[in-house]
Amino acid sequence: MRGGLLTSGGNKLTNQHFRLNWAWISFEKEYYLINEDSKFLDIVLKRRGYLGETSFISISTRDGTAHKDSDFKGKAQKQVQFNPGQTRASWRVRILSDEEHEHSETFQVVLSEPVLAVLEFPSVTTVEIIDPGDESTVFIPQPEYSVEEDVGELFIPIRRSGDVSQELMVICYTQQGTATSTVRTSVLSYSDYISRPEDHSSVVRFDKGEREKTCRVVVIDDSLYEEEETFQVLLSMPMGGRIGDKFPGAKVTILTDKDDGEF
Structure with missing residues (x-):
């Protein structure tokens, strides 16, 4: 990045080079399809760019037609950590099965509040839970x-x-x-x-x-x-x-x- 630097004496140095090192974090996939009979879903996050520092990202779920604690349960850990050099991490969601016949249901997992990183697309991923037993x-x-x-x-x-x-x-x-x-x-x-x-x-x-x-x-x-x-x-x-x-x-x-x- 090219810019100018203002000194304490009021003088300005032009054409100075600045380098900003960013780590970019996102989900690996924008959409997941999971069978209700599956016990877990591991949602993968990826990081690119500058990997020399430890980065953190907050993660949470958002109800859709599927509801937290009745259809799924997110991991208690609400923040994912990337250590220096680490490019991939995962966050586990538990899928809760029931005996009711239901249509497919969806919920979302959302990234927010990056620390020593910035978000990039996709920062939201949708999970669809299907039940083969529901098919007529x-x-x-x-x-x-x-x-x-x-x-x-x-x-x-x-x-x-x-x-x-x-x-x-x-x-x-x-x-x-x-x-x-x-x-x-x-x-x-x-x-x-x-x-x-x-x-x-x-x-x-x-x-x-x-x-x-x-x-x-x-x-x-x-x-x-x-x-x-x-x-x-x-x-x-x-x-x-x-x-x-x-x-x-x-x-x-x-x-x-x-x-x-x-x-």
């Missing part, structure tokens, strides 16, 4: 169902867990096994059920707040003696959620009617 998830509650051939209609339950505040749609379709299927307009003889295609005609819709719907399958009683036969009821292409990993589908067994074929 559809599933069939058990892997197998049995039904008599003369039942007429079979209603397979479809359940939804997690966030149910929005609508959700999912296709419930059938897949042929040992039982043979037919489409609704076909001749029903020698078929065991009416198939549900994997397209828009097989959509099951959940309204806001709904947790259970049914997938209707028509079972055909052809009055012929047959061994037990099976087919699959499956879920696919969800909109507004995801399909659960445990039971994405179910096997349906059509039980033998011992009277069929007897005279």
Whole structure:
């Protein structure tokens, strides 16, 4: 830096050089994404510029949709120290998990009051806490169902867990096994059920707040003696959620009617 120096006698020396040695402190990242099941988040601070002195920086949290002591807890230490030569430091935040289903929530961590340093961007970082359990998830509650051939209609339950505040749609379709299927307009003889295609005609819709719907399958009683036969009821292409990993589908067994074929 170029400037002038005023002496005690009132004389001025021009074109004198001054050197200001600054240490610059900021967060390493402007944004963090953390799972609610994680126990800790280490937020990294960095320092550049002049590193010959010890620098200090105050650090604090600012509530957003996430709240201190219910969703997170900052480290008791409210100041971070950089020793001579040190370029990186961290400050730990504890993430508090609960059993409630919530949307993602955010809070901020803020730097202020630097000592032997100055702030630079970003001096605020945002932390978003996500809970995978909150995602709306559809599933069939058990892997197998049995039904008599003369039942007429079979209603397979479809359940939804997690966030149910929005609508959700999912296709419930059938897949042929040992039982043979037919489409609704076909001749029903020698078929065991009416198939549900994997397209828009097989959509099951959940309204806001709904947790259970049914997938209707028509079972055909052809009055012929047959061994037990099976087919699959499956879920696919969800909109507004995801399909659960445990039971994405179910096997349906059509039980033998011992009277069929007897005279």
